[in-house]
Amino acid sequence: MALTDRRRVNGPALPTSIPFYDTPAPAPTVSRSPTELRKIFLKTSLTPPASGSAFYELTPPSTLKLTTSVYGPRPLPPSAGFSPTARVTAELKFAPFSTRGERRGYVRDGLERELSLQLQIAISGMVRASAYPKSGIDVFVTVLDCEGRIEEMIGVDAAEGEGERASLGAMQVLTGAITCASTAIADAGIECVDLVAAGMAALVEAKDGKDMVVMDPSPLDGWQVRAAVLVGYMAARDEITLVWSRGEVGVEEFTGVMESAVEVATKVRGVVNDAVRERLVALLKARGKKEGKKAITEDVEMTG
Template sequence: MADRRRINGPVGATLPPVYDSPPPSRNRAENAEDAIRKIFLKTGVTPSASGSAYLELENPNATSPSNTSLKLTCTVHGPRALPRSAPFSPHIILTTHVKYAPFATKQRRGYLRDSSERDLGVHLETALRGAIIADRWPKSGVDIIVTVIEGDQDRNAPENQRDDGWDTMNVLSGCITVASAAIADAGIDCVDTVAGGVAALVAKDATSPPSIVLDPAVADYYKIYAACCIAYLPTRDEVTNIWFKGQLPGADVMLYNNMVERSLIACRNANRVVVMALKNTINPEQEVS
């Protein structure tokens, strides 16, 4: 006899029907130089945590569910008192933990954190430490856990395609943004909402000159020369963390400064989504776009 109280899903994988023709591919570097991919951000998705948030990036060239986009979830536990055996601390102890789900990337991830995940955790802690008012909670601790449900990779790429880890820049940017929303949802006092943004020096094909784009989708470009990820406090106009990767042609300082400025534009765009998501938490009737 079937259990009528439970709806069992299909055994195999399913794909939803697509009734419309696929949208034409578009190059965001040409059509909208200062635009980033659309962000879906929602707070309060984990009731058992003090604060939580979920972030998802839209893939503008997606024609089927097999094309990937970035999906992150963040939970905040605390502030809570440290053990009696812990030494006295006049400020809050911040602990960040970034972990890929085993199925998040093309290569299956292990259950223990590797070096790249530890690096993401260090960068995330540095970015958030400049935003939290730490002296409000002496001898207290807060744990921020970010889980990468789906990485910003192209699963349809050939197995022998070289992977230089450029997608980690977008992952760090998303971790900063989603953690900022989760911290605000937990009611932890901050000087400002921190947002992450990425700018990269890319080449569309083998003959095109390098150009700077915001929020690059790695699979859309022929080559990526360098990328810059910044954590930014828009209201205070302060940078809490910067991570630069790659090499610039001729070590051009002006080009580096231009990449930093473009990264700040991406941060401001992402911060608008964070502010709208927090407003939607207070007023659920207002939609977040």
């Protein structure tokens, strides 16, 4: 205290925050019908050095934005060991600015590790790995913007209902990541047995107290979510590559929710198809093939 300058007005010893008067956020309202899907913007080949890449965005008010780049097939590092088929690895990373409020650290955390693993399971089934011996295909997904809250994925300490809704944020990121990654792999020209598209559906408590199934639920919608199911689905082969469910749900109800999720994935597949075909159209144009122009329209209207 002796060293304190008492002749002048000193600033505060610790930093203080500016008083900031914020109006409380309006309560979330449900604006979509339970069977209406949000529109998806999906574009390929935006990262030049990558073999293939894609950008995924949901139309406002949803804010989810992702980019994916695919590298490979390239030689495996000696530490990886011998593999007679291609080894598909996936890494999902949240950008530091991707979450609302608090910035995320650069260090890989548990959630990123979990989502990376799920993503890898979902997409490795679609690549024709036997065509690429001794090589690695690396998929990198960067989440640029999230929707809703991500942190309380499990919802341990959250209020009733709130916890499951919070987990929707993480599930939605994975839904987007699977769709985006599958588009980027197809864009790279890697042989695939089929394309994976992801879809999500939730069992929610309606106003009358009954349960109902909502397709493509958003954490911003404000549903009282009881359970949510995410599927990675290959529509042409009618094959599910990944199922991820959260919340409590009975067996019969689960089947219903999953079927809805598959229906969402089938519709999303249409968007993936259009996005992948876009580059083909450009190629045909470059070649000046007239029959190509006849077969495909130049602009593709992407609907979810």
